Amino acid sequence: MDKLQLDNQLCFKLYALSRKVIAVYRPILEALDITYPQYLVLLVLWEVKSITVKDLGARLYLDSGTLTPLLKRLEQKGILDRQRDMEDERSVVITLKPAGKDLLQNAKKIPETLGSCISLGQKEYQQLKGQLDSLLAQLTIDQS
């Protein structure tokens, strides 16, 4: 097997599939007027309400160079607030605003909608998730 052949490259498939799945999300998220990375930020904020940029980045594996402009766009839309932590002025704390909380209702049906676009048996789903988790964990040891 020629490992330099495109078809044999696991990473290429991962990269291509990741973009394809995000493309499936795109028209669905367009109804909420948000992008996929913005949706990920909201998934976290719907769970915790308030979080620093640093902690948000740790959960999404994204750095401030990516998050800061993204969060500013969400701030301009009135979805969240950005403010310095009083106790540690180096940190910026993100807080969900009512408009952002309201989006949760419209998002509730997204997982189901997506499931109907991508047919994947329960067993295969769990298996794939497990393998992705395992690889992700393997590549995440070095940065605390």
Add this chain to the structure above:
Amino acid sequence: MDKLQLDNQLCFKLYALSRKVIAVYRPILEALDITYPQYLVLLVLWEVKSITVKDLGARLYLDSGTLTPLLKRLEQKGILDRQRDMEDERSVVITLKPAGKDLLQNAKKIPETLGSCISLGQKEYQQLKGQLDSLLAQLTIDQS
């Protein structure tokens, strides 16, 4: 199970892992002075030597808005040529130059280097590849 929880999102794991693996490639490709998407273009060109932008995009699932500037950068480095097809002036044909061909020697050891960074059994590897292939095929039916 709350399907709106970040940890339960298959797509997020796919997206995060894809970026993580590309991050593993980054220092390795830096030695060749190319990026990961540029490496993918070269993988195709090492196979076929010459190809139109359209066909290249079909193989990589990328459009001309992404490829045109990327190919211009590789052209400036002397790695490839871009020229209109004589027989159909709408098409642009990409041709590998000697400098690009030479890079193949330095790239030969990349799959092995990567394999040492990511430990994945032969069985799990084949299984994962199969699942990614299957999902990719499922999401690629609609565009010829």
Add this chain to the structure above:
DNA sequence: ATTATTTTAATTTTGCACAATTAAATTGTG
């Protein structure tokens, strides 16, 4: 306490991604 180190987010720069539009050339139709 003073100074050095570390932590943190912003800023800057480069390079993808992709939607939408434009422009040019080919193909299809009458």
Add this chain to the structure above:
DNA sequence: CACAATTTAATTGTGCAAAATTAAAATAAT
């Protein structure tokens, strides 16, 4: 042939990603 429809790559504009630098503030060391 003429002319509309289609195909194609380039262009334009917006939004990520991530490395490198900067600046500010907290923490640690002496």
